[in-house]
Amino acid sequence: MMMAVSGTALEICEVYDPYVREWKEGGGRVVGYSCVATPVELIEAAGLLPYRIKALGNPRTDLADGEMSLFNCSFCRSCLQLALDGTYDFLDGLIETNGCDHLRAMFENWQHNKNLPFFHYLKVPHFFRDDSLEYFRRELELLRKHLASHFDAPVEDDALKRAIEDWNLVRERWRELCSLRELPEPRVTGSEALALELAGSRMRGQDFAELLSSFIEERKKAPGKKPRARLMLCGPATDEVAWMEEMESLGAVVVADALCFGSRAFLHRPGTGGDPLEELAEGYLTSIFCPRMYKEYDKRRSYIMETAKRAGVDGAVYLYNKFCDLHGTDSVLVRRDLENSGIPVLVLEKEYSAAADLGRIKTRVQAFLERIGGGV
Amino acid sequence: MTLEKGYVMRPGENGFERAVGILEMVYKFAENVSDEAVEGAANFVFPELKNTVLGLLELPANRDLEIFFFQRLLELFWEAQRAQSEGKKLIFIPFTFPPELFWAFDSLFPLCTEIVSGAIVNICYGQGERFWDYAVSLGLPDSLCSGNTIGIASLLAGPGLKPDAIVYNTPGSCNPNAKIHAFAADYLGVPQFILEKPVDESPRGREQYYKYLLRFVRELEEWTGEELREERLREVMQRAYRAVDLYNEYWELKKARPCPVPNIFSMTLLVLRSQMWGREECVEVLQRMVDISKERLRKGEYTAPEEVARIYISYIYWLFDFYNYFTWMEKKGISILGDILAIHYFPPIDYSSKESMLRAYADIAFDYPMTRQMGGESISLRWVDDICYAAQDLGADACVFGGVHACKHTLGTISFFRRELMKRLGIPTLVLIGDVFDKRQTPMEIFQREVETFVDQVVSRKKAGRRRK
Ligand code: SF4
Ligand code: SF4
Numbered sequence: 001m002m003m004a005v006s007g008t009a010l011e012i013c014e015v016y017d018p019y020v021r022e023w024k025e026g027g028g029r030v031v032g033y034s035c036v037a038t039p040v041e042l043i044e045a046a047g048l049l050p051y052r053i054k055a056l057g058n059p060r061t062d063l064a065d066g067e068m069s070l071f072n073c074s075f076c077r078s079c080l081q082l083a084l085d086g087t088y089d090f091l092d093g094l095i096e097t098n099g100c101d102h103l104r105a106m107f108e109n110w111q112h113n114k115n116l117p118f119f120h121y122l123k124v125p126h127f128f129r130d131d132s133l134e135y136f137r138r139e140l141e142l143l144r145k146h147l148a149s150h151f152d153a154p155v156e157d158d159a160l161k162r163a164i165e166d167w168n169l170v171r172e173r174w175r176e177l178c179s180l181r182e183l184p185e186p187r188v189t190g191s192e193a194l195a196l197e198l199a200g201s202r203m204r205g206q207d208f209a210e211l212l213s214s215f216i217e218e219r220k221k222a223p224g225k226k227p228r229a230r231l232m233l234c235g236p237a238t239d240e241v242a243w244m245e246e247m248e249s250l251g252a253v254v255v256a257d258a259l260c261f262g263s264r265a266f267l268h269r270p271g272t273g274g275d276p277l278e279e280l281a282e283g284y285l286t287s288i289f290c291p292r293m294y295k296e297y298d299k300r301r302s303y304i305m306e307t308a309k310r311a312g313v314d315g316a317v318y319l320y321n322k323f324c325d326l327h328g329t330d331s332v333l334v335r336r337d338l339e340n341s342g343i344p345v346l347v348l349e350k351e352y353s354a355a356a357d358l359g360r361i362k363t364r365v366q367a368f369l370e371r372i373g374g375g376v
Numbered sequence: 377m378t379l380e381k382g383y384v385m386r387p388g389e390n391g392f393e394r395a396v397g398i399l400e401m402v403y404k405f406a407e408n409v410s411d412e413a414v415e416g417a418a419n420f421v422f423p424e425l426k427n428t429v430l431g432l433l434e435l436p437a438n439r440d441l442e443i444f445f446f447q448r449l450l451e452l453f454w455e456a457q458r459a460q461s462e463g464k465k466l467i468f469i470p471f472t473f474p475p476e477l478f479w480a481f482d483s484l485f486p487l488c489t490e491i492v493s494g495a496i497v498n499i500c501y502g503q504g505e506r507f508w509d510y511a512v513s514l515g516l517p518d519s520l521c522s523g524n525t526i527g528i529a530s531l532l533a534g535p536g537l538k539p540d541a542i543v544y545n546t547p548g549s550c551n552p553n554a555k556i557h558a559f560a561a562d563y564l565g566v567p568q569f570i571l572e573k574p575v576d577e578s579p580r581g582r583e584q585y586y587k588y589l590l591r592f593v594r595e596l597e598e599w600t601g602e603e604l605r606e607e608r609l610r611e612v613m614q615r616a617y618r619a620v621d622l623y624n625e626y627w628e629l630k631k632a633r634p635c636p637v638p639n640i641f642s643m644t645l646l647v648l649r650s651q652m653w654g655r656e657e658c659v660e661v662l663q664r665m666v667d668i669s670k671e672r673l674r675k676g677e678y679t680a681p682e683e684v685a686r687i688y689i690s691y692i693y694w695l696f697d698f699y700n701y702f703t704w705m706e707k708k709g710i711s712i713l714g715d716i717l718a719i720h721y722f723p724p725i726d727y728s729s730k731e732s733m734l735r736a737y738a739d740i741a742f743d744y745p746m747t748r749q750m751g752g753e754s755i756s757l758r759w760v761d762d763i764c765y766a767a768q769d770l771g772a773d774a775c776v777f778g779g780v781h782a783c784k785h786t787l788g789t790i791s792f793f794r795r796e797l798m799k800r801l802g803i804p805t806l807v808l809i810g811d812v813f814d815k816r817q818t819p820m821e822i823f824q825r826e827v828e829t830f831v832d833q834v835v836s837r838k839k840a841g842r843r844r845k
Contacts, residue, residue: 069779069787069809071519076788098575101551101750105788108756112792121753123576126547126554131591135574135584294547294554294570297562323784328517329555333562335515347515 015056015082016090020202023049024090029151032088034079034107034237035097036265037124037288039140039280041163043095044204045155046147051091052201054239054261055079059353067109073102073321074352075237083110093118093150095143099292100326118150126294128285137281144277160276166205167270173212174266180216181255182311185224188215190233190254191244197261198239227253229369232308232316232343234258234334236327240353247317247365256311258304264289267303291330300330301337308343315344315372317365321352344372390536391496391507391526396453398425398499402446409439424697428498431640431698435679435706437672438638441664445644448657453495457537459485465540465600468492468531468560470524470553471646471717472747473545473571474740476654477593480612483600487539488651489557492527497696497813504696504813507533516559521552521782522813523692528560538564541599545571545741549751552782569595573742573751577758586738593734606730612654613725613733619653620722622662629669630770634683635711636672639702641665642693646717680709685835688772689715690763690793690805691779691786696813700820710831713770717745719762756789760796767803774835775805776827780812804838806830 020030031043034053043050055078064080082088094116096107111119123139125132148154177196180187196215200208228251233244237260248254257263270276270283289296289303308316316338320327328349335345346368350357389397406413414433418426432442459466464485469475471490478486497504504526511529512518531538544557547570554570561568571592574581597603626645630637644665652658672678687705692715694701705712721743726732741747752758767775775797779787786793787809794805808826810818 067788067791069790071781071809072784072788098548101784102788104575104755105785108754108789109792112756121575123574123581125574126572127570129591131584131587132572138580291555292547292551294558294572295568297558323517323519325517325520325552325555325782325784328519329559332515332559349517 015054015087017202019199019207020049020051020090029092030090031093031095031118031147032091033095033097034103035099035124036260036268036290037097037099037284038095038122039268039270039284040205041160041167041270041276041280042140042144042147042155044163044166045159046144046151046153047159048092048147048151048153049202049204052261053079053088054198054201055082055353056198057240057242057353058082059355060085064109067113068102068105071323072105073100073323074354075239075321076102076106078352080106080109084113089114091116093120096121097124099124099290100324102323118146120146124288125285126292127296128293133281133285136285137277140277140281157276160280161272163205164270164272164276164279166209168272169209170200170205170212171266171269173209173216174263176216177212178256178263180219181253183224184312185226186230186253186255187219187222187224189248190231190257191241191248193254193257194239194244194259194262195241197265198241201261201265227251227255229253229314229372230255230312232256232258232304232311232313233262233319234304234316234331235260235319236321236324237261238319238321238352243353243358243361246358246362250362250366250369252365252369256307256313258289258300258307260290263307291326297330297333301334304334305337305341308338313343315346315368317368318345318347320347320349322349344368388535390534391500391504391530392453392492393457393536395492395495395499396450396457399446399450399453399495402443402450405443407440409433409443411436414439422501424501424503425499427697427699431701431703434699434703435638435640437668437677437679438640441661441668442640442644444664445647445661448652448661449647452652452655452657456485456487460540466537467541467543467569468527468539468557469543470546470557471650472549472553472744473543474649474653474737474744475651476612476616477737477741478543479654480604480609481596481600481602482608483602484596486543486651487537489524489527491647491651492530493523493525493813494647494695496526496530498698503815504530505816508814516556519552519782519784520556521550521780522811523780523782524553524556526813528556531560532563539566541567541569543569543596545573545747546751547572548575549573549747551784567599569599571741573747575751575753577753581753582739582742585742586735589734589738589741604730606733609730609733610727613727613736615656615659616654617722617725618659619648619662620720622659622666623720623722625666626662626669627770629666629673630713632673633686633771634678634709635686635713636677637665637669637711638672638679639706639712640698641669642712642714642718643695643698643702646693649717649720678709679706682709683711684709685831685839686711686713686771686773688713688763688767688770688775690759690775690777690797691716691783692812693717694778694810694812694820694823696811696815697820700824704820704824705827708828708831710827713772714766716749716759716763719745719766721748750783750785755785756792756796759786759789760793760800763793764797764800767797768801772803773839774803774830776830777805777807778823779807779809781809781817782811804830804834806834
């Protein structure tokens with residue numbers, strides 16, 4: 001399964017792509033995770049490669065359907081499919097998080113069938129408070145110990161601090177990238193940003209920061225182009241670059257996003273001064289802008305509104321996978337609030353990577369663009 | 377979309393008020409209602425209510441109990457309607473929240489969302505469909521849980537009861553449940569109070585839950601301006617534990633062959649547990665349920681000529697047609713032994729202090745049905761362990777997974793569950809997917825056909841095979 005962002009030098013390869021292959025061939029070990037609440041710094045400080053589980057548009061789910069039902073998120077089923085068909089056999093371990101019910105079921109089926117030697121459940125609280133923070137800090141401590149004992153790779157404070165610095169640099173670069181997207185004549189498209197995130201979410205922090213830096217430098221020099229419409233894309237973990245390209249081929253540019261494979265993955269800002277685990281715990285738990293968090297809708301709303309305004313969007317698309325209760329429910333409030341502030345919203349529910357859905361969705365996006373004055 | 381008022385909805389009313397209005401007919405029933413009176417009542421009402429009336433009253437063994445029970449439930453609903461004018465705060469809670477804690481606050485009145493949904497579905501004309509459709513018309517996904525969405529949508533849809541706060545404990549155990557409660561609070565602009573169960577079964581997880589509970593209680597105290605009094609808590613918990621003793625007896629009675637407990641009591645128990653636990657009428661109703669079942673056991677009474685199958689419902693009952701579900705199975709000789717919501721764990725309780733009682737409450741809530749399994753460290757393993765325990769203890773021949781399309785965790789692990797149950801107990805599972813409160817998903821006729829075939833082809837043959845050996 002090859003993917004490319006057409007017209008750019010960026011290339012996102014298969015799940016087990018040359019970058020990971022090279023890492024493995026050099027004797028490196030790889031640990032999979034799925035949720036942005038997982039501090040990759042810890043994995044990296046143990047000398048391991050953090051790999052964010054993705055399906056890269058894989059449309060097949062036949063094996064996974066034997067385990068999960070058709071009422072489960074097709075993104076999760078696609079990922080499980082890749083586990084069951086052996087694509088993910090290169091993983092040396094897996095970290096489960098309690099992101100959503102579908103994901104939890106996916107992880108359990110994965111483990112029942114593959115029985116990975118390292119399987120860790122990182123329990124992430126559903127709200128930020130002093131008591132939940134304390135709990136989460138201890139969770140990170142347990143993960144650190146488990147990684148160290150299983151992989152015989154002690155996670156020293158210094159290594160952890162270095163990993164935090166590396167990933168903070170990634171976050172800084174991402175913000176720079178976002179400002180190029182937000183220009184009146186954007187220098188980066190939404191598909192490119194998504195492709196970059198997909199590439200980076202299977203890399204070590206340092207390499208990812210370098211990739212971003214060189215991409216940014218190149219784009220700073222390139223001319224931008226005024227789009228017909230400036231869109232914001234909100235939603236869950238969509239890793240379908242091709243889909244985003246189709247949307248942008250209609251004349252719009254996704255100049256900002258609140259996606260899980262996207263800007264929401266870069267909002268954590270762990271400090272570097274204090275105890276690294278404490279910094280990580282706070283940096284992560286305060287910045288999960290995901291509908292899995294409770295009593296935090298106001299925070300999500302402010303983030304989305306500020307981003308939309310800063311990027312000067314003409315409209316927003318809230319896209320989520322069928323059966324996703326978290327995003328489906330939040331989308332109602334987001335639409336209400338964005339529309340009340342004058343930003344039109346299109347809510348789209350779709351199956352993951354279903355070719356059959358593409359035509360329908362393109363028609364709706366096209367109509368939406370016409371509505372907001374940006375149709376081709 | 378505005379709700380069509382139609383001939384069933386009066387101005388100022390909503391689903392809940394309408395259900396209460398219709399339910400008032402239970403006060404019109406005389407003592408010792410005759411078969412003819414039941415038939416007359418059933419023919420007098422619209423089809424959905426007919427199935428409720430027959431489901432509750434057709435079989436003489438349940439009749440008096442269900443009338444008594446529904447009278448108590450109606451009184452409780454009236455109290456809910458008066459609560460705010462009497463200076464109490466009305467809160468909505470999901471059926472995963474043991475209500476006894478809230479009864480110990482004089483200034484709170486907890487109304488269970490799913491009981492409101494259930495009342496609308498089983499009493500109102502058109503069931504909950506108009507409310508479900510209303511929710512979807514707001515843009516909410518149709519993959520949510522009708523169990524709570526119908527009750528919540530009736531809150532959002534217009535006039536009638538409005539809560540002062542939404543209180544829920546499902547983050548971590550059920551996305552649809554937690555999200556719809558959070559949504560209601562955000563949409564209505566009322567406060568929300570949450571108690572999260574960490575998906576962590578270690579002593580640390582339990583301790584964290586207890587800490588969260590203390591914080592939760594403090595938040596309620598601040599909000600209501602009422603301190604949770606030790607005396608009052610003790611009174612309520614003691615009553616709750618009188619119900620626990622009866623629940624234990626009820627469980628034991630279910631083991632007898634043929635099962636002397638009428639199928640519809642499964643629904644009654646669920647309502648008692650979700651709404652009335654900790655109140656005197658809960659004890660009264662449970663006592664009668666136990667007495668009736670004991671008497672049937674003594675007399676060897678069973679509705680069908682023989683007990684053909686003993687079924688454990690591996691998740692939850694479908695609750696939109698009592699007659700064609702509970703009564704139909706009972707007449708066919710299929711005993712319903714329970715569902716996930718019937719499996720409770722009650723720790724020993726120490727009444728000596730507020731802390732010790734809250735400790736016990738924390739354990740009850742931690743191990744509360746659905747929360748315990750779906751909020752478990754492993755959904756599939758905890759679920760399968762608990763159903764295995766219940767099915768084995770009660771002597772089930774088979775399981776029926778009446779899945780609810782909203783329960784993504786069970787649907788996501790059902791294949792493992794089915795295989796594992798067969799491996800561990802040699803018990804087959806019939807997997808059906810439908811909806812707890814919406815007949816449009818899978819109508820009862822299909823349910824009946826599937827269950828009948830399953831019992832004929834799988835369960836009876838297996839039993840016959842065992843007998844021949
Ligand atoms: S898209 Fe929704 S249902 Fe699917 S993994 Fe993400 S949050 Fe869960
Ligand atoms: S577990 Fe299933 S039935 Fe229970 S509240 Fe959640 S979706 Fe509804």
